Amino acid sequence: MRLKHCLLAAAASLALTPMAIAGPDAGRGHDGDVKIIYWQAPSIMNPYLSGGTKELEAASLVIEPLARYNEKGSLVPWLAQDVPTVANGGVSADLTSITWKLKEGLLWSDGTPVTSADVKFSWEYCTAEGGGCAQSEKYNDVTGVETPDDLTVVVTFGVAKPFPYGPFVGAQAPIIQAAQFAECLGPKAPECTEANFNPIGTGPFTVTEFRPNDVITLAANENYRDPKKPAFASVTFKGGGDATAAGRSVLETGEFDYAWNLQLAPDVLSAMEAAGKGKVVADFGTSVERIMVNFTDVSPDLGERRGTADNPHPFLTDINLRKALSMAIDRNLLTEIGYGPAGTPTCNVLPAPAIYASTANDGCLVQDIAGANALLDSAGWVKGADGVRAKDGVRLSMLYQTSTNAVRQDYQALIKQWWQEIGVETELRNINASVFFGSDPGSPDTFQKFFADVEMYTNNFDGTDPEAYMANWACDQAPRPETQWQGNNMPRYCSAEYDALIAEMATTGDIEARAAIAKKQNDMLMQDYAIIPITHRGRVAAHSNKLGGVVMNVWDSELWNIADWYRAE
Amino acid sequence: MLTYTIRRLLIAIPTLLIIGLAIFLLLELAPGDPMAQVPLTVPPEVKQAMREALGLGEPIHVRFWKWLVQILVVEPLNLIDTIFNTTFAEGKLRIISWQTRSPVMEIVAQRIPQTLWVVGMSYVVGVLIALPIGIISAYRQYSVFDQVGTFVSMIGYSVPPFFTGVLVIVIFSVQLGWLPSIYDTTLVVNDWDSFVLQLQQMVMPVMVLALQTTAQISRFMRASMLDNLNQDYVRTARAKGMSESVVVLRHVLRNSMIPVVTVIALGVPAVFGGAIITEQIFKVNGIGQLLITAIQANDLPMVHTLTFIFAILIVLFNLIADVLYGVLDPRIRYD
Numbered sequence: 094m095r096l097k098h099c100l101l102a103a104a105a106s107l108a109l110t111p112m113a114i115a116g117p118d119a120g121r122g123h124d125g126d127v128k129i130i131y132w133q134a135p136s137i138m139n140p141y142l143s144g145g146t147k148e149l150e151a152a153s154l155v156i157e158p159l160a161r162y163n164e165k166g167s168l169v170p171w172l173a174q175d176v177p178t179v180a181n182g183g184v185s186a187d188l189t190s191i192t193w194k195l196k197e198g199l200l201w202s203d204g205t206p207v208t209s210a211d212v213k214f215s216w217e218y219c220t221a222e223g224g225g226c227a228q229s230e231k232y233n234d235v236t237g238v239e240t241p242d243d244l245t246v247v248v249t250f251g252v253a254k255p256f257p258y259g260p261f262v263g264a265q266a267p268i269i270q271a272a273q274f275a276e277c278l279g280p281k282a283p284e285c286t287e288a289n290f291n292p293i294g295t296g297p298f299t300v301t302e303f304r305p306n307d308v309i310t311l312a313a314n315e316n317y318r319d320p321k322k323p324a325f326a327s328v329t330f331k332g333g334g335d336a337t338a339a340g341r342s343v344l345e346t347g348e349f350d351y352a353w354n355l356q357l358a359p360d361v362l363s364a365m366e367a368a369g370k371g372k373v374v375a376d377f378g379t380s381v382e383r384i385m386v387n388f389t390d391v392s393p394d395l396g397e398r399r400g401t402a403d404n405p406h407p408f409l410t411d412i413n414l415r416k417a418l419s420m421a422i423d424r425n426l427l428t429e430i431g432y433g434p435a436g437t438p439t440c441n442v443l444p445a446p447a448i449y450a451s452t453a454n455d456g457c458l459v460q461d462i463a464g465a466n467a468l469l470d471s472a473g474w475v476k477g478a479d480g481v482r483a484k485d486g487v488r489l490s491m492l493y494q495t496s497t498n499a500v501r502q503d504y505q506a507l508i509k510q511w512w513q514e515i516g517v518e519t520e521l522r523n524i525n526a527s528v529f530f531g532s533d534p535g536s537p538d539t540f541q542k543f544f545a546d547v548e549m550y551t552n553n554f555d556g557t558d559p560e561a562y563m564a565n566w567a568c569d570q571a572p573r574p575e576t577q578w579q580g581n582n583m584p585r586y587c588s589a590e591y592d593a594l595i596a597e598m599a600t601t602g603d604i605e606a607r608a609a610i611a612k613k614q615n616d617m618l619m620q621d622y623a624i625i626p627i628t629h630r631g632r633v634a635a636h637s638n639k640l641g642g643v644v645m646n647v648w649d650s651e652l653w654n655i656a657d658w659y660r661a662e
Numbered sequence: 663m664l665t666y667t668i669r670r671l672l673i674a675i676p677t678l679l680i681i682g683l684a685i686f687l688l689l690e691l692a693p694g695d696p697m698a699q700v701p702l703t704v705p706p707e708v709k710q711a712m713r714e715a716l717g718l719g720e721p722i723h724v725r726f727w728k729w730l731v732q733i734l735v736v737e738p739l740n741l742i743d744t745i746f747n748t749t750f751a752e753g754k755l756r757i758i759s760w761q762t763r764s765p766v767m768e769i770v771a772q773r774i775p776q777t778l779w780v781v782g783m784s785y786v787v788g789v790l791i792a793l794p795i796g797i798i799s800a801y802r803q804y805s806v807f808d809q810v811g812t813f814v815s816m817i818g819y820s821v822p823p824f825f826t827g828v829l830v831i832v833i834f835s836v837q838l839g840w841l842p843s844i845y846d847t848t849l850v851v852n853d854w855d856s857f858v859l860q861l862q863q864m865v866m867p868v869m870v871l872a873l874q875t876t877a878q879i880s881r882f883m884r885a886s887m888l889d890n891l892n893q894d895y896v897r898t899a900r901a902k903g904m905s906e907s908v909v910v911l912r913h914v915l916r917n918s919m920i921p922v923v924t925v926i927a928l929g930v931p932a933v934f935g936g937a938i939i940t941e942q943i944f945k946v947n948g949i950g951q952l953l954i955t956a957i958q959a960n961d962l963p964m965v966h967t968l969t970f971i972f973a974i975l976i977v978l979f980n981l982i983a984d985v986l987y988g989v990l991d992p993r994i995r996y997d
Contacts, residue, residue: 094882130844134947134955137759143761144700144712225715280715283763287876290764303767305762306955308847321719331844333946333955338831345836349844368836527960530702531695538693541706552702579706 122326124660134332144227149164155294156267162648188253200316209240220243221279264650297323297656359433360443378647381551413472415622423460433545441628482516749967777948796883818877827943931975937941
C-alpha cells in the first residue's frame with residue numbers, strides 16, 4: 094500500500110515537474126518565441142488609419158484601450174481601474190458624461206508614464222480635420238474630453254448616451270502616446286511612417302521590426318504592468334499566403350502556433366485537424382450571412398430614380414412572396430456545406446449577444462417548400478407553362494447578386510434550385526468583392542446601389558451594443574441619389590413604427606428595456622421578411638497543441654489576452 | 663553602336679511616358695475602391711473622409727502630374743540622398759502607399775532581396791540546367807535522353823506552379839517534414855546553420871520556378887542547335903578533321919547561343935517582377951506578392967509605381983538584348 098502511494102506520488106510529481114517550469118506563470122520572456130500567421134498581412138500598426146481587422150488585431154499587441162470586451166462580450170477594465178456605470182457614479186445620471194480612472198503606475202514601453210493627457214490626445218488625433226481617421230465613429234457626439242488630474246478622464250457627450258462605451262473602448266479605439274504622435278495630427282497623419290509602424294504602447298509587446306504586408310517581429314514590453322507577463326519573449330507575426338496554407342502551417346506541419354480566420358470548407362479543416370498537431374477554435378459574434386430583399390424597382394428604364402422609394406418593386410412588395418422565399422430555403426443544409434462548425438443556421442439578423450437574441454422566428458429553420466407553394470397559390474401567383482409563377486402579367490423572375498466567393502456561389506446555386514421549385518426564376522450574378530463592397534457612387538455594381546432584386550452578404554457590428562446597427566434600417570438610411578448612394582438600409586425598408594423604435598432606443602438607458610426594443614426591431618424586420626438571414630457565422634482560428642492560454646474572443650481582438658499565452662509542452 | 667544605343671535610349675523616354683499614362687488611365691478607369699476592404703462596420707461618411715485623406719478628391723490630371731514629378735524627380739533624389747547622405751529631397755512628398763501610408767519605394771527596396779534571391783536564383787538554376795539539356799537533346803536527336811528531356815519540358819510548360827508548388831509542399835513539408843512550407847524573410851544568413859536554413863527554405867520555390875525556366879530555355883537551345891547542326895560550316899569543320907567536341911561546343915554552340923542569349927536577356931525583367939503565384943504559395947513576400955496584395959487592396963500608387971518599374975526594366979532589357987545581338991553576331995551592325 095505504502096509502495097503504491099509512493100509510486101503514485103512519484104508519478105504525480107513527474108507529471109507536475111514540467112508544469113512548474115513552463116506554463117502561464119513561468120515569468121516574463123521564459124517561453125521563447127510565439128509564431129502567429131495572418132494570411133492577410135497587416136500593412137500598418139495604427140488602427141486609426143486603417144479600418145481593417147488585420148491591422149486592428151496586430152496593433153492590439155502593442156496599444157490598448159481603457160476597457161475591452163472579454164470572451165463573453167462583457168466589458169472588462171483594461172487600462173482603467175474599473176468600468177464606469179451609472180450605478181458606480183462613473184456615468185452621470187443624465188447620461189451625458191463618463192469619467193474614467195486610469196490604473197496607477199502605468200508606463201509606456203519607452204518608460205514614460207501614461208497620463209490622462211494621452212487619452213485626451215487619442216481623441217484629438219482621431220477627430221482632427223483631414224486625418225481620415227477610420228474609427229471616428231467611436232468618437233461620435235463627443236463634445237469634450239477633460240483631464241482634471243493625471244489619472245482622470247471625463248468625456249462629455251453632446252447628447253444623452255445610454256451606451257457611453259464608444260470612445261477609448263475595444264481594439265478600435267486604443268490609447269496612443271501623445272508625445273509620439275504630437276506632430277501627426279490631421280493631414281500629417283500618413284507622413285508619420287515611423288510612428289505608424291512602431292507605435293509606443295502599453296501592451297505586452299513592442300515592435301522591433303515592421304515590414305509592411307510581410308512580417309512583424311515584436312519583443313516583450315519591459316515596462317508591461319504585470320512583471321510576470323508576457324510568458325513569450327518575442328512574437329513573429331507573419332502575413333501572406335492563403336487560408337489553406339495558414340491552416341496547414343499550424344495544424345499539419347506545426348511551423349506556426351496560431352492561425353487567424355480559417356474560413357475553409359469544413360471537410361478541409363477537419364482533415365487538417367486530424368493530423369493532431371493543433372486545435373480549431375470557433376466562436377460566434379454578430380456576423381450573419383443574409384439575403385437583402387429590395388423593396389424598390391431597379392429597372393434601368395426608370396433612369397435617375399431607379400432603386401428609390403419613388404418606384405416600389407413590382408412584386409417583392411408582396412409579403413407572401415417574401416415569406417415564401419424564406420420558407421423555401423434549407424438553412425441547415427447551406428450552413429453545413431458552407432461553414433461546418435464555423436456556422437449555425439439562424440432566423441435573426443441580430444443573433445447575439447444572448448440577451449438580444451429573439452426566439453420568435455425560429456420556425457424558419459425548417460424548410461417548407463410545399464408550404465411556400467401553397468402560400469403563393471393562395472396569394473394568386475399562378476404557375477405558367479414554363480413553371481414560373483405570374484400574376485397580372487408580372488413574372489416572378491429575379492436577379493440575385495453577391496460578391497465573388499466560393500461559398501457564396503454554392504449558396505446561390507442551391508437557393509436558385511429551391512426557388513425554382515416554388516416557381517420563382519432566378520438569375521445569378523457575382524461581382525468582385527472590391528467592386529461590390531467598394532462604395533464608388535459611379536459604379537452600378539455596389540451593394541449599396543443594389544441594382545438587383547435580392548443580394549447576399551455578411552454584416553456585423555463592433556462590440557456588443559446593437560443600437561447603431563439596428564438603426565441601419567431607418568427610412569432615411571436608404572441609399573439614394575440625394576445621399577450619393579451612401580447609407581446602410583439596403584432593402585430600402587421604411588416603416589414609421591420601426592423608426593419610432595429607433596428613437597425610443599436612443600433614449601433608453603436600462604439594459605433590459607434596450608434588449609426588449611432590440612428584439613422587437615429584429616422581429617419586425619424578420620416578420621416583414623425585409624431581410625432573410627441564413628447563417629450565423631463564427632470566427633475560426635487554429636492554435637497548436639503547444640500553445641496554451643488561447644481564449645477565442647469575437648467581441649474584441651482575437652489576440653486580446655496574448656499576455657496570458659504560454660508554451661504548453 | 664553607341665549612336666544606336668543613344669538613339670534607342672532617347673526613343674525610350676516618350677515610350678515610357680506613354681506607358682505611364684496608359685497604366686494610370688487604365689487603373690483610373692478600372693472599377694474598385696481602396697476602401698472596399700475596410701469592414702462594413704465603418705460608416706460610409708468615415709470612408710469618404712478616409713478617401714479624401716488619400717488625395718482621391720483631386721482631378722485626374724493633377725494626380726498624374728504629381729505622380730510623374732514624384733517618380734521622376736523626388737524618388738531619384740531620395741535615392742541620391744540615401745547613397746550620398748545628402749538632403750536634396752528633404753520636405754518633398756514621396757509616393758505614398760494607400761495601404762501602409764509609407765513611401766512605396768522603401769517597401770520595394772525591402773522586397774527586392776527575397777525576390778532576387780528566390781526568383782533570380784531559380785532563373786540562374788533554370789538556365790544552367792536548360793543549356794546542357796538543350797545541347798545534348800539536339801546532338802542526340804530522338805534518343806532516349808531527348809525524349810525524356812522533351813517530356814520534362816512538356817511538364818514544365820503545362821503544369822502550373824500553383825499545382826507543383828502545393829504538391830511539393832504536401833510531399834516535403836506535410837508528409838516528410840523535411841522542408842519548411844513558409845519562407846522566413848527575417849532570416850539573416852551569418853553562419854553555417856543559418857545558411858543551411860536558407861537553403862532549405864529556398865529549395866522548393868526555386869525548383870518549382872526553375873522547372874518553368876528550364877522548360878522554355880531548353881526548348882530554345884535545342885531548336886537553335888538543330889538549326890546549326892545541319893549547316894554547311896559544320897560539315898566543313900568536320901571535314902577539316904576537328905574533334906566532335908570542338909565542332910559542337912565551339913562552332914555550333916557559339917552560333918546557336920545568339921538567339922538563346924537574347925531570350926535569356928528578355929526574361930530578366932520577369933525576375934524583378936517576381937513570381938506572383940509562387941511567392942504567394944511559399945509566402946516569400948517579394949515583389950510579386952507586393953503587387954498582388956496592392957491590386958487586391960486597390961492601392962493605386964503602389965500598383966502604378968510597380969508596373970512602371972517593370973515597364974522601365976522591360977524597355978531596358980529589350981535594348982540590352984538588341985545590343986547583345988550586335989556584339990555576339992558580327993554580321994549584325996546597327997550603324
